[in-house]
Amino acid sequence: MFWRRLRWLCLLSLSAIGSVQADIAPSGVDAGPVVFFADLSADEQAATTVSKGRGRAEFLLDRLSTRLSWRVTTTALDSTVLGVAIHGPQRMGTNAGVQIDLAPQGARAVLTGSAVLTEAQLDYLLAGRMYVNVRTRRYPVGELRGQIQRQPPTAAQTKIIDAAALAAARANGAARAVQRRKAATPAVTQSRSLSRKPGTLSFVVANWDNAIHETRFMDECPEGPAIGxxxxxxxxxxxxxxxxxxxxxxxxxxxxxxxxxxxxxxxVDVCWNPTSVQDPPLRTARSKVAFGFNLDGRTDDNATAKTCRHENFTGVNGEPGVDNQMYRLLACHYGWRRNGVLDTFGNEERRNSGRGVVLIEITGITDSRNSSDVKVAFYRALDPFQIDNAGRILPHASYRIDMQGDRPRYGTITSGKIVDGVLHTTAVDLRLPYYANSAYAEIDLRDMRLELDLTPGADGKVRGLVGGYYDLDKWWEYILKVEFLIATGDWSCPALFRAAHELADGYPDPKSGACTAISSAFRMDALPAFVIHPGAGGSGSGGAKVSSR
Incomplete structure (x- = not known):
């Protein structure tokens, strides 16, 4: 009873603090502990267990110290308790080793205690990969078990979290603007000059990831990760x-x-027939902040001739009206997050196989920091990545364009401009090859735009953001091809399919009115390269020198 009173007193105090301070200094307000729970029963044990026992485990995670406090109660057990612990990382139905002993001083009817989590344990907990196991003399492997789940925050906590995220985004936008004005030497002014075409930059794309804006405590997914x-x-x-x-x-x-x-x-296969069963609704991202662009040019949520009604985001740079419903769709899936497998394995496979290599070529550069009119071309490379003995992609390598007759097989050309060392392209429809996770697919983006910072990082790479409306049929085709990753990617095909069509916000079908594309954003990085055109030498940014005023 004391624990429950203490917990609710903390939350009530937080509510009072939030109502006074949320609009004053949201970035400095603590949103309070993250709350988790596990309902314990014999039903979740992998082994046959017959028990009327029940239990409840409640947890509070302190955001500053990552200290996890707990209270565990059990009733009607068949025999003496031998131990109570958190196990992981593992999903339901499979067993894992002990991560945290919840009864280091011996078992009691009510257990309380705390421990500071490691970063790995924190990741396991937030990903839904930890469970509580109660071992007894009759069932030494485990009598009661329950997967640890996240409890949604209170309305007061949500208000504080949202306000802090928005304030951080606006501050980040202001800081980036200052940083860009102070930025030194972009890639085009490097001393090594191998380009045959001064005023031309070209790159080979090294990594391509869904742009998932993540917070340390996964606050964008208040109900926890999506159920797979x-x-x-x-x-x-x-x-x-x-x-x-x-x-x-x-x-x-x-x-x-x-x-x-x-x-x-x-x-029936529920991925190839996603309407054959009715799964629980998908847990989607509830964040107010996301990567992306204002694709429809509006800051309200209303439909236009080219869009369906949708909820906008504030960009991580503070830009209003950002469209990225793909983020809302994927952010709560473990497989698409930072520690997931889908984008990580995809980048590794492209690097190792040389399939789906994409080139970017910028021509007409007159000033390394500011050029008002440049051309930006996207191509597929005919050649694989050039890599060193450590498996790293080599910069300044030459790549031929994959041609079909006298035209590039993939890609397009659009216009753009360079402002303070950052390339901004105008919107264009773009179709690119995509190879990842042993699957061939296509990225079909309507109204695609690219923002690429031409100042290389310490690793020699330039980094940017791609946005556009992703054709739903093309995207779902890829999802079906990587069905074999469903266990590690953790998604429900029926729930994902339904949510994707509900969130789709671009290019309505003339007959049904349903949108056929979904706003998306991708983070990419690239290395300087040479593009070899048919019958000509290479152009590229092996350090091309361009005058800088």
């Missing part, structure tokens, strides 16, 4: 099926994925 296909499948299994798959808890299922996706009527 794997969890939905496991929860839907009977006890007999679970026993059969795990040999009554003695083994882990060798490959859960083939069975997990075949959970539709009569064993």
């Amino acid at each position: 296909n794997d969890e939905l499948w496991w929860r839907g299994l009977s006890r007999a099926d679970k026993d059969k798959l795990t040999e009554k808890g003695l083994v882990q299922p060798v490959d859960r994925r083939p069975t997990a996706v075949l959970r539709g009527p009569e064993g």
